[in-house]
Amino acid sequence: MSAVDWSVLAASLAFIVAYGAWKTRRTRNMDDFLLAGRELGWPAVTLSIMATQASAITFLSTPGQAYVDGLRFVQFYLGLPLAMVVLSATAVPIYFRLKVYTAYEYLESRFDLKTRALAAFLFLAQRGLAAGLTIYAPSLILSVLLGWNIYWTNLAIGSMVIVYTTVGGAKAVGWTQLQQMLIITGGMAGAFAVVVYLLPDGVSFLDSLKLAGKFGRLEAIDFSFDLQNRYNLWSGLIGGFFLALSYFGTDHSQVQRYLSGRSVAQSRLGLLGNGLVKVPMQFLILLLGVMVFVFYQFTPPPLCFNPVQAARVRQGPAAGHYKALEDRFERQFVAKRASAHRLLAAMESGTPADVESARKLLRQDAEASDATRREAFVLIRQADPASGSGDTNYIFLNFVIHYLPVGLVGLVLAAIFAASMSSTAAELNALAATTYVDVARRLAGHAGDASGQIHLTRVFTAGWGAVAIGFACFAHHLGTLIEAVNILGSLFYGTILGIFLVAFYLKRVTGPATFYAALVAEAAVLGCFLWSDLSYLWFNVVGCLLVMLLAPLVHWLRRK
Numbered sequence: 155m156s157a158v159d160w161s162v163l164a165a166s167l168a169f170i171v172a173y174g175a176w177k178t179r180r181t182r183n184m185d186d187f188l189l190a191g192r193e194l195g196w197p198a199v200t201l202s203i204m205a206t207q208a209s210a211i212t213f214l215s216t217p218g219q220a221y222v223d224g225l226r227f228v229q230f231y232l233g234l235p236l237a238m239v240v241l242s243a244t245a246v247p248i249y250f251r252l253k254v255y256t257a258y259e260y261l262e263s264r265f266d267l268k269t270r271a272l273a274a275f276l277f278l279a280q281r282g283l284a285a286g287l288t289i290y291a292p293s294l295i296l297s298v299l300l301g302w303n304i305y306w307t308n309l310a311i312g313s314m315v316i317v318y319t320t321v322g323g324a325k326a327v328g329w330t331q332l333q334q335m336l337i338i339t340g341g342m343a344g345a346f347a348v349v350v351y352l353l354p355d356g357v358s359f360l361d362s363l364k365l366a367g368k369f370g371r372l373e374a375i376d377f378s379f380d381l382q383n384r385y386n387l388w389s390g391l392i393g394g395f396f397l398a399l400s401y402f403g404t405d406h407s408q409v410q411r412y413l414s415g416r417s418v419a420q421s422r423l424g425l426l427g428n429g430l431v432k433v434p435m436q437f438l439i440l441l442l443g444v445m446v447f448v449f450y451q452f453t454p455p456p457l458c459f460n461p462v463q464a465a466r467v468r469q470g471p472a473a474g475h476y477k478a479l480e481d482r483f484e485r486q487f488v489a490k491r492a493s494a495h496r497l498l499a500a501m502e503s504g505t506p507a508d509v510e511s512a513r514k515l516l517r518q519d520a521e522a523s524d525a526t527r528r529e530a531f532v533l534i535r536q537a538d539p540a541s542g543s544g545d546t547n548y549i550f551l552n553f554v555i556h557y558l559p560v561g562l563v564g565l566v567l568a569a570i571f572a573a574s575m576s577s578t579a580a581e582l583n584a585l586a587a588t589t590y591v592d593v594a595r596r597l598a599g600h601a602g603d604a605s606g607q608i609h610l611t612r613v614f615t616a617g618w619g620a621v622a623i624g625f626a627c628f629a630h631h632l633g634t635l636i637e638a639v640n641i642l643g644s645l646f647y648g649t650i651l652g653i654f655l656v657a658f659y660l661k662r663v664t665g666p667a668t669f670y671a672a673l674v675a676e677a678a679v680l681g682c683f684l685w686s687d688l689s690y691l692w693f694n695v696v697g698c699l700l701v702m703l704l705a706p707l708v709h710w711l712r713r714k
Contacts, residue, residue: 162564166337167314167571194414199424202411203402204431205335205573206580212439213342213570214291218549219637220443221450224371226385228440230640230691231433233395237402238429242422244658245403250418255591257409257654264657265665267596272672273404273653274592278585280646281407282618285581286625287639289315292574293626295551295567298462305627311574312623319579320615335576341569342442344562345554349445352557354452361498362448368497368513369520371444374437384637384689393691396698397644400651402428405643407584446553451494457483457530459545459552467530467537476533483526490519578622586614637690644690645683648697649676655698656705663709671704 194202219227245257252260258277262270293307350359357365366372376386383389402408402425415421457480458464467476497512504512531544554566590611629638649672656668679697682688688696 156560156563158560159564159567162561163568163571166565166568167575194416194420194424196415196420196423196427199412199415199421200427200431201335202414202580203408203424203428204435205576206407206411207401207432207577212436213338213573214294214550215547216436216439217443217446218546220371220440221447221549222544222546223385224366224369224444225374225437225440226376228374228433228437229376229385229387229390230394231398231436232387232390233392234398234432235429236391237395237398238425240399241403242425245409245654246412246421246425247418248658249409249413250421254413256406256588257404258406258588258592261653261657262596265668269653269665269669269672270592271597272669273650274588276646276650276676277404277406278588280643281405281581281585282621283625284639284642285578285585285618285622287629287642288574288578288581289622290626290629291547292571294547295570298460298548298551301462308623308626311571312578312619312626315575315578316582316616316619319582319619320612335572337565337572338569341562341566342439345558345566346438346442346445348558348562349442349449349553352449352453357452357498362445364501365451365494365498366444366448368516369447371447380689381692382687382689384691389689389691393689393694396651396694397640397647397691400647400654400694400698401643404650404654405584405647406588407581410584410587411580443550446550449553449557452491453557454484454487456552457527458534459548461548461552463534463538463545467534470537472533472537476530479526479530479533483523483530486519486523486526490516490523493519582615582618582622585618586611589614589618641683641690644693645679646676646697648679648694649701651694652698652701652705655702660702660706663705664712667709667712668701668705670708671701674704675700 216227248260249257252263254260256274258270258274261273289308289312293304293311296302296307296311297304350362353359353362363372376383378386379388380386381389412421412424415424456464457476458467464476467473493512493516497509497516500508500512554563558566590607594610594614595607652675653668653672656663656671675697678700679693682693682696683690
């Protein structure tokens, strides 16, 4: 990276930390620290919700996911708009009427203390680990760029987020998210413009879409019903709906965002705005990954996009074998590029038979190239068994570092860092709020003045930051980050959602019945994860429905 890029990156990050700490230096009470004073309008609520869910993983791993798998991942979000409508009609007015600090306070008034504690602990376990993944993503960047030790990089990035979140709480999160989203939007838009500009002469944007379509990268919707297929219409609409209901309706990192609204109407509009914007935004990020894929059909890609892994195998006993694979991969690329040009020419002026013949030839060249990459990763795993399952997380990063112009590299990296800081800060604040309100104050009986409460919540913020940093040190074992974070959420979200739906709609079911049903449901979800091939989106359906079916049954048996 150039000095200009480093300056852009450093200035962006320093501004975010300093601005967030300065604007919230006079935080006076728990309403300010946990809910930003309950004074946000709907645009700020929408922005805060989007910034919280759009972590660095979204902008680092999602384009790589599209590079290897096309637009199919967008189906993951198809159930989200409907979930926003349901939550706006149900959860928002309930939370506002009770004036709760966390969603789990409601469960004690509806059920009992142990059911509230169970839901809170499930949230703390899931979100505490997920925060580690959002720290790991930008650490990955610096470790690749500079060859830094990933563990020390996790510590540095996590500490920077902890600083302004601990100082300002929810207000710091809210004040910095506008700046972060502006940086994110500018960086990703610039990357999209550059990748289109860098396409070779004679290959237009429309041509690139046609070529991507021939590779199957534009197949956004899969209508087949397959419980083992992670991404199809049905897993997105049904499993994604249940996941979005739980994430936005029971995960306090999101509930806290719209509890900060100044009224029920403002919070509802904020949720609905997120439902309208999220799917198009995710589609455009995936389309960026598809364009990077097309770009690398005409520009030689590396055999492995992770330079650290590639360097390690080149220095080991398999160096000769790896060099032979690189030479073969380079020859295969030349043939594949010629086939791509041949296919474009056939689509321009050839017959349907010419197009089909050119398409088959291109597919054969691509399959041969993919086979060489798979063989290379066998060598990489032999050289370093802890290297993970692939290089998907590094694809977009490789393009950014090597092909974006000076200045824009720093801006895109600043966008990824800003996304990480925004999401991680919101998560740490939500974790601290839940720990104080649902554990320290309710279970441990802590009481004190506003200053003492804020001080203890700041301690919890720093503590959860330390937990997240610790888990970040193990994240390189988890494969594709965008999938890892959603799999982790799906292990818990269904059960938590089931508890809340019983509370909302099954009025006669009591706390003990719901508590025991939730324990069984969570055990069943973990069993599905460990011993079945069920796609992870369906874990949310399994957990939720089991709680809703078992809770009335246990209630009836207890009465008998």
